[in-house]
Amino acid sequence: MTAPGDATERLSEVPVPELPVPEAPVPEVLLVEDDDGDALLVEELLLDSGVTVRLSRARSLADAKAVLVDVPEPHCVLLDLHLPDGQGVDVVQQMLGLAPRAAVVVLTGLAEEDAGLAAVTAGAQDYLVKGLFEPALLGRAIRYAIQRRQIEQATAALQASQLRAQxxxxxxxxxxxxxxxxxxxxxxxxxxxxxxxxxxxxxxxxxxxxxxxxxxxxxxxxxxxxxxxxxxxxxxxxxxxxxxxxxxxxxxxxxxxxxxxxxxxxxxxxxxxxxxxxxxxxxxxxxxxxxxxxxxxxxxxxxxxxxxxxxxxxxxxxxxxxxxxxxxxxxxxxxxxxxxxxxxxxxxxxxxxxxxxxxxxxxxxxxxxxxxxxxxxxxxxxxxxxxxxxxxxxxxxxxxxxxxxxxxxxxxx
Missing domain, CATH: 3.60.40.10 (PPM-type phosphatase domain)
Incomplete structure (x- = not known):
């Protein structure tokens, strides 16, 4: 008769096949920033953050609209509040109109924290103050913003489904x-x-x-x-x-x-x-x-x-x-x-x-x-x-x- 310990040992030798883990898609990120210096700084911080993204750049809302014709709708938009064709909270609303499924992270100046909070109220997922965030914070903000946006959309879809059922x-x-x-x-x-x-x-x-x-x-x-x-x-x-x-x-x-x-x-x-x-x-x-x-x-x-x-x-x-x-x-x-x-x-x-x-x-x-x-x-x-x-x-x-x-x-x- 085989002892229980032997059975356990024999079972442990059976090879367990490794199941392939599907790779997460690389996030598409659109940077809407008219200042070349600030845009270069964001690109360098992204490189140092360790987060892999596909980055596109637009210098205005009109430019962003043209970019979105050629590239898929982004997972996340890094959005400056001061653009040649838009200012403040209105920029957030217009951007959400162009990319309604995208998460939006607003980039504000040092003295504009209230504007960042107003942008979140208007539909953005987060805001960052220029010059005060490090690479890790930028990468984390993008990941969390995308997750929050996906949760919001799933919740809205569930509510719509429940209303349809009723x-x-x-x-x-x-x-x-x-x-x-x-x-x-x-x-x-x-x-x-x-x-x-x-x-x-x-x-x-x-x-x-x-x-x-x-x-x-x-x-x-x-x-x-x-x-x-x-x-x-x-x-x-x-x-x-x-x-x-x-x-x-x-x-x-x-x-x-x-x-x-x-x-x-x-x-x-x-x-x-x-x-x-x-x-x-x-x-x-x-x-x-x-x-x-x-x-x-x-x-x-x-x-x-x-x-x-x-x-x-x-x-x-x-x-x-x-x-x-x-x-x-x-x-x-x-x-x-x-x-x-x-x-x-x-x-x-x-x-x-x-x-x-x-x-x-x-x-x-x-x-x-x-x-x-x-x-x-x-x-x-x-x-x-x-x-x-x-x-x-x-x-x-x-x-x-x-x-x-x-x-x-x-x-x-």
Whole structure:
């Protein structure tokens, strides 16, 4: 038996490979100083400091602007407060405008310590008094200034990220509400997934409400573009649709009112929205569908275990035509005794698939839906999204948002 001490000794003989340590990048330093004597002194102090930097020189703010065209944005700027085209704190602000990510160390005269403090308040990381600093102090000031600037930028980025996340949550609550139903005659499964590259929600929205006569009204829409303005506009349209519907409006009248709101609230005249509305009445065995430039929908027939594509006539997307020219046809569809309507936005079928990266399209999505026809709604919706995402993964995945609404009724309805 090997003694514990022997095992320890044997383990200590196993060679441990040395991992390469990445070299830190050489800091880029820009010296903005019009006095040749002071500039030469700074260069000599840098040489004696032992800190390796790549030094560039400018004699004025205008000269610095020209230098920055040819060299990368510096990590640090050594800045004199008295230049031919700028004086005092204003020089710091102008320099930060030219190199917003750079750390700034101000060089002041012996009687200008107050000016140095004012420069730090204006955005500089540190100040040094000419003639009173040694090589080691200069090198340390540059290193610390760069580190402080990087920390400031990381902190600002984190705060911005947290604000975006909070804004996302607020917008998501507005875009993706809870259905407002009076009974369980219709079961609703809804899901939203953002595109892979979206820092903010897009303009996809949906809603489901029931009116006193038992009709279940549903809407799904997509505002063109991505970002906070489009998401906020989607929230406005979704809330307006719910308000108009609960107030008794229906059919094309609702789309006309939504278009008026979109035109009034959009930030650019080219923004539009595609919309589908459904008035589902299982007790009467009918559904009224109105489309405004939106993709078709699926009908799941539980009696036959089939899925078919419903592609009724469509009118223009909201915001594309003036009110007097916009016409949205209403199509009424008989329903099977049990089944579901599936509404979705174009992000669900816009992904690329296959060896040549062809677009999945509505018909390709229909084939996937038919493969999943035996699943209940709570499993059908996530499975359909998962299938489309899996197919497009090798081509970069989905870049657009996805919204799906599944409205299911049973024979007892």
């Amino acid at each position: 804004e996302n949550r607020r917008l998501e609550r507005g875009l993706l509400p809870s259905p407002l139903l009076r009974s369980r005659a219709v079961d609703v499964v809804a899901r939203y997934e953002p595109g892979r590259e979206q820092a903010l929600l897009g303009g996809d929205f949906y809603d489901v409400v029931a009116t006193a006569d038992g009709t279940v009204h549903a809407v799904i829409g997509d505002v063109s573009g991505h970002g906070p303005d489009e998401a906020a506009l989607g929230v406005c349209l979704r809330v307006a649709w719910r308000s108009f519907t609960l107030a008794g409006a229906s059919g094309p009248e609702v789309l006309r009112l939504m278009q008026e709101l979109l035109v009034a609230e959009r930030t650019r005249p080219e923004i539009f929205a595609t919309v589908t509305t459904v008035e589902l009445a299982p007790a009467r065995g009918t559904a009224r569908v109105i489309r405004a430039g939106h993709p078709p929908l699926f009908l799941r027939d539980a009696d036959r275990g089939a899925v078919e594509l419903l592609d009724p006539d469509t009118g223009p997307a909201l915001g594309l035509l003036p009110e007097e020219l916009a016409v949205w046809p209403v199509r009424e569809r008989p329903l099977p005794s049990a089944g579901a309507l599936v509404l979705f936005t174009d992000g669900l079928f816009e992904g690329r698939c296959g060896p040549r990266g062809e677009r999945l399209g509505e018909l390709g999505l229909l084939e996937l839906a038919r493969d999943l026809a035996g699943l209940p709604g709570a499993e059908f919706v996530p499975a359909l999204i998962h299938r489309t995402r899996s197919l497009s993964e090798e081509h970069g995945g989905h870049s657009d948002d996805i919204a799906v609404v599944h409205l299911e009724w049973k024979p007892s309805a």
